[in-house]
Structures are given as C-alpha cells and as structure tokens.
Amino acid sequence: MKKIEHTLKNNLDGLYFGNRIILPFHAHFLKVILENEIITDFSNSSEGVQVVEDDDFTSLYFLEIKSLKEKLSKFSSIKMVVCEKDKNIFDFSNHTKLVCYVKEKHKLVIEQLDQDITFIE
Amino acid sequence: MLLADSSFANSVESNTQNQTGASNQNLPNEFMVLPFLILLFMIATGPLFYKHFWEKSFPKISVLLGSVTALYYIVVMKDLYSLHHTITEYISFIALLSSLYVASGGILIKIDKESTPIANVLFLLFGAIISNVIGTTGASMLLIRPFIKMNGERIRPYHIIFFIFIVGNIGGALTPIGDPPLFLGYLSGVPFFWVIANVWYIWVPTLIMVLILFFIIDSFKNSKIVKNNQTYTGKIEFKGIRNVGYLGAIVIAVFMDPNIFSFVPSMYPLPFGFRELIMFAVAFLSYKNANEKILKANEFNFTPIREVAYLFVGIFLTMIPALQLIAVFAKQNNEYFNVGLFFWASGSLSSFLDNAPTYLNFLSASMGKYDLHLNNKADVQDFVLIGSDYLRAISVGAVFFGAMTYIGNGPNFMIKSIAESSGIEMPSFMIYLFKYSIPVLLPIFTIIWILFFY
Numbered sequence: 001m002k003k004i005e006h007t008l009k010n011n012l013d014g015l016y017f018g019n020r021i022i023l024p025f026h027a028h029f030l031k032v033i034l035e036n037e038i039i040t041d042f043s044n045s046s047e048g049v050q051v052v053e054d055d056d057f058t059s060l061y062f063l064e065i066k067s068l069k070e071k072l073s074k075f076s077s078i079k080m081v082v083c084e085k086d087k088n089i090f091d092f093s094n095h096t097k098l099v100c101y102v103k104e105k106h107k108l109v110i111e112q113l114d115q116d117i118t119f120i121e
Numbered sequence: 122m123l124l125a126d127s128s129f130a131n132s133v134e135s136n137t138q139n140q141t142g143a144s145n146q147n148l149p150n151e152f153m154v155l156p157f158l159i160l161l162f163m164i165a166t167g168p169l170f171y172k173h174f175w176e177k178s179f180p181k182i183s184v185l186l187g188s189v190t191a192l193y194y195i196v197v198m199k200d201l202y203s204l205h206h207t208i209t210e211y212i213s214f215i216a217l218l219s220s221l222y223v224a225s226g227g228i229l230i231k232i233d234k235e236s237t238p239i240a241n242v243l244f245l246l247f248g249a250i251i252s253n254v255i256g257t258t259g260a261s262m263l264l265i266r267p268f269i270k271m272n273g274e275r276i277r278p279y280h281i282i283f284f285i286f287i288v289g290n291i292g293g294a295l296t297p298i299g300d301p302p303l304f305l306g307y308l309s310g311v312p313f314f315w316v317i318a319n320v321w322y323i324w325v326p327t328l329i330m331v332l333i334l335f336f337i338i339d340s341f342k343n344s345k346i347v348k349n350n351q352t353y354t355g356k357i358e359f360k361g362i363r364n365v366g367y368l369g370a371i372v373i374a375v376f377m378d379p380n381i382f383s384f385v386p387s388m389y390p391l392p393f394g395f396r397e398l399i400m401f402a403v404a405f406l407s408y409k410n411a412n413e414k415i416l417k418a419n420e421f422n423f424t425p426i427r428e429v430a431y432l433f434v435g436i437f438l439t440m441i442p443a444l445q446l447i448a449v450f451a452k453q454n455n456e457y458f459n460v461g462l463f464f465w466a467s468g469s470l471s472s473f474l475d476n477a478p479t480y481l482n483f484l485s486a487s488m489g490k491y492d493l494h495l496n497n498k499a500d501v502q503d504f505v506l507i508g509s510d511y512l513r514a515i516s517v518g519a520v521f522f523g524a525m526t527y528i529g530n531g532p533n534f535m536i537k538s539i540a541e542s543s544g545i546e547m548p549s550f551m552i553y554l555f556k557y558s559i560p561v562l563l564p565i566f567t568i569i570w571i572l573f574f575y
Binding site for chain 2: 031074079117118120
C-alpha cells in the first residue's frame with residue numbers, strides 16, 4: 001500500500017488527464033475542493049468524485065467537469081482532506097490537508113497544505 | 122451595488138430622464154419583467170433543486186435572458202439609449218469590482234490571534250469603518266481571507282454572513298465611496314460630507330445592534346467549542362504593500378469623472394469612461410506585478426469575478442423594464458409616499474435590484490414632491506436642505522438592504538465564493554434570506570424605521 005507520508009517525504013508528483021487525477025498513494029478521502037465546489041460524495045454516483053484504486057495509485061474522476069486544465073487557473077488548486085488507510089479516520093489528528101497544482105505535461109504537484117492557504121475542514 | 126453608474130460619469134444631466142425611468146409614452150410592457158423574475162427565481166432555486174445544471178448553465182441562462190430584454194429594447198422599443206446606459210453601468214460595475222478584486226488578491230494579511238467573539242467584533246467593526254475608505258468591495262476582498270484564517274476551524278457560515286452584512290453592506294453607508302448609490306447622489310449634487318453628517322447616527326445604532334447580535338451568537342457557539350492549547354503571538358503580518366498603492370489608485374480613479382474634474386475627457390458614446398480604463402489598467406498592472414507567493418497563498422483565480430460578471434450581465438439587462446416601471450409608478454404616486462415608505466420601498470427593491478438606479482429612481486420621485494428635478498444640481502442642493510429626511514431614508518434604505526440577499530450587492534456573491542473555495546459550505550439563496558437576513562436584519566431595520574423614519 002502506497003502511503004501519503006511517503007509521497008510527501010519524497011516529493012512525489014501525481015498525474016492528471018482530462019477530468020482524472022492520479023495520486024501515487026492510497027487514502028481515505030474526506031473532502032475535496034475544486035475552486036468553490038466542495039465535494040464530499042465519493043460514492044459511485046454520477047456526481048461528485050469517483051475514487052478508483054489501483055495497486056500502486058488512486059484515480060479521482062471529477063465527474064462533472066471535462067478538463068481540469070481548463071477549469072483551474074495558474075494559482076488555483078485542488079484541495080483535499082485525506083487520511084492514511086491504516087490510521088484511525090475518526091481521529092482528527094490523522095487528517096492531512098493536501099493541495100494539488102496542475103502543471104505542464106500532465107504533472108500534478110502534491111504538497112502538504114501551506115499555512116498561508118485558507119482551508120477549513 | 123457597486124459604483125455602477127458611469128453613464129453618470131459621462132453625462133449626469135442628459136441621462137437622468139432614463140435613469141429615473143422612461144416617460145409614460147415609452148414604457149415597456151409589464152410582461153417584460155418576466156425575464157428578470159425568471160432569472161431571480163433560478164438564482165434562488167437553482168443551487169437547491171438543480172445544482173449541477175445550474176452551475177454548468179447559469180452563464181448561458183443569464184446571457185440568454187439578458188439578450189431577450191436587449192432584443193426587446195432594440196426591436197420593439199427602439200430604445201437604444203436605455204440599453205447603452207445599462208451596458209455602461211455594467212462595464213463600470215465590473216471595472217470597479219474586478220480591479221478591487223485583483224488588487225486585493227495581491228495582499229496577504231495574517232493575524233496570529235485567537236479567534237474570540239470580541240476579536241471578531243473588533244475585526245468586523247474595523248471592516249465597517251474601512252469600507253467607507255476603499256468601498257465595501259475593496260474592504261470585503263481585503264479582509265475576508267484574514268477573517269476566515271483568524272477563525273480557522275471555528276468558522277461557520279454565520280461568520281461569513283455577518284461579514285456580508287457588516288463589511289459588505291451596512292459599513293459603507295457613511296461616504297460616497299462606500300456604496301455606489303451614495304456616489305451617484307454625490308455626482309448628482311449631494312455634498313460629499315452630507316452622508317456622514319446625516320447618516321452616522323443611524324449607522325452607529327444599526328452597527329451596534331448587528332454586532333451585539335453577532336457577539337451573542339458567536340459567544341454561544343464559542344462556548345461549545347473545546348479549546349486547544351495553541352499559543353498566539355498576537356502579531357499581524359501584512360504582505361503586498363505595493364498593492365495598497367493599487368487600491369489607492371482605484372479609489373482615486375473613482376473620482377476621474379468629467380462631472381467632477383473638467384480635465385477628465387468624456388468618452389461618450391463609448392460605453393465606458395476614462396475611469397474604467399484606469400481601473401482595468403490598474404487591475405492588469407496589479408496582476409502582472411503581484412508577488413506570486415501571495416497569489417498562490419490567496420489561491421488567486423478569476424472564478425468569483427467571472428461568476429459575478431456572468432450573473433450580473435443578466436441581472437443588469439433584465440432589470441431595465443422593472444426599474445423603468447417602478448420609476449414611473451414612484452413618480453405618479455409620490456404624494457402618497459412618506460419618509461418611511463421611501464425607506465422601505467428603496468430598501469426592499471435594493472435587496473433584489475441594482476441599488477444604484479433604485480436610489481436614483483426614489484430620489485427623483487421624492488424631489489418631485491417639491492417640484493425639484495434630479496437633472497438640476499441646484500435643485501438637488503435645495504432638496505438636501507428641504508428634503509433631507511427623504512434623502513436620508515433613501516440613502517440608508519438603498520445601502521443597508523443590499524445585505525438582504527446574495528444579489529443585493531456585488532461583493533456578497535464574491536464573499537460567498539471565496540468562503541466556499543476555503544471549504545465553508547455556504548447556505549443557498551433561500552436559506553440565506555429566510556434563516557439569516559430576514560430574522561436578523563429585518564427586525565433591526567424595523568427598529569431603525571421606528572426610531573428615524575416613522
């Protein structure tokens with residue numbers, strides 16, 4: 001199982017294609033914010049975000065948009081609250097806030113939340 | 122609304138008849154209010170009942186409904202003037218809103234202080250005062266992020282809503298820079314300092330009542346929160362000082378008006394003035410020269426301003442018939458209107474319509490009681506002396522009631538959007554109206570009416 005901690009420690013990047021982001025870790029997803037859209041529905045509905053796990057990565061499909069590149073501007077980010085799979089999800093201290101930036105060549109830069117950024121869980 | 126009226130910037134005199142409504146002979150059909158009502162209905166119900174369709178389609182819907190009204194004015198009414206005037210207003214509105222948004226996006230204020238009810242009250246009070254210097258939009262854009270950050274995980278939608286009430290609206294009632302209707306009054310001949318001299322004693326109790334209510338709610342909610350042991354330095358960090366200069370330039374640009382300074386060229390018949398060009402230029406420079414780290418920290422993006430731009434193009438266009446019909450009705454019935462009625466009428470319509478022309482319509486109607494005309498500056502100055510009660514009621518009504526709905530004033534939607542992008546689930550249009558603005562503001566405005574306008 002790939003861990004969030006490992007991703008952050010090693011500055012690993014993700015990928016994005018169209019409405020899909022590929023994260024190099026496995027996690028419980030609690031909240032995702034895309035611009036002013038707050039997404040908490042991770043069920044297999046036709047709305048919100050669909051989470052698909054693979055052996056080495058996790059894909060998030062933003063079902064209501066076509067292109068993340070078009071949707072997000074230079075300083076916009078995808079923010080998320082996640083929890084390591086092997087940790088207690090009910091303990092708030094295990095919740096990690098991540099910020100992802102879409103860059104050129106399908107690169108998705110993943111960072112732990114900068115304290116300057118306003119992000120309320 | 123924001124400083125929306127650059128048609129006044131171009132020619133106060135010649136515009137007044139249309140500002141205050143079409144003549145009786147040239148009135149639009151009553152059914153042409155429908156596009157506005159449909160848009161209003163969709164703004165209210167869209168996020169609740171057909172969220173995804175609305176979020177995807179509101180730009181098209183807004184433009185489409187606006188186009189119906191525009192076509193009606195071109196083809197049926199053959200009234201290009203009203204259309205030109207509204208487009209001019211809209212460009213001016215967006216110029217001010219976007220320039221303040223971009224300039225304040227390059228400023229980062231960090232407050233390392235514990236969020237207590239009293240700290241929040243002082244913060245909101247500071248916002249109310251400063252909104253008279255840089256406008257309600259400037260103050261809102263500058264302070265909303267620090268306010269959210271200061272409250273951290275303690276923040277709730279009511280914090281944001283009281284911020285909209287106080288910083289985004291009521292605060293800016295003391296100077297013509299504070300809110301556009303007052304600026305239009307200033308351009309029409311109301312002395313600059315008349316507002317502060319005549320409204321402060323209404324502004325103070327209103328603000329005190331709203332702040333006390335906020336304090337009670339915040340204290341009650343705060344008492345339920347388990348405190349962590351975090352320590353605070355009490356330090357306030359301010360980054361992006363250059364952008365303060367840009368904000369100052371925008372405020373100065375507000376006065377770059379041929380009706381104020383004769384050296385300012387009029388660009389009529391273009392639907393914008395010298396002022397709007399300066400504002401767009403400042404916005405461009407401010408974005409180009411901004412510190413990227415600050416933009417990143419503020420997650421600067423154009424989504425909130427784009428949303429407002431799309432939504433308000435429809436609102437501005439579809440409300441032309443409504444404003445014209447109201448203007449004629451108010452003029453024909455002005456003898457039945459007392460001070461209190463002017464307060465409620467200008468206020469309630471400002472909750473849903475652009476409060477700048479609403480203010481002018483009712484100002485014109487109230488001046489009609491004394492056989493004075495809005496297109497004559499000397500008449501306006503006479504009216505300031507003999508009809509100050511009416512002017513006060515209309516000024517207060519137009520500014521205060523902008524807080525009643527998300528569309529009552531330009532900054533309201535942008536504050537909501539920034540709060541949502543920070544992770545705060547904001548209430549829908551109807552919840553805002555029925556859970557917050559009616560229970561909180563309406564009783565306070567009723568007290569104000571009894572005390573000052575009854």
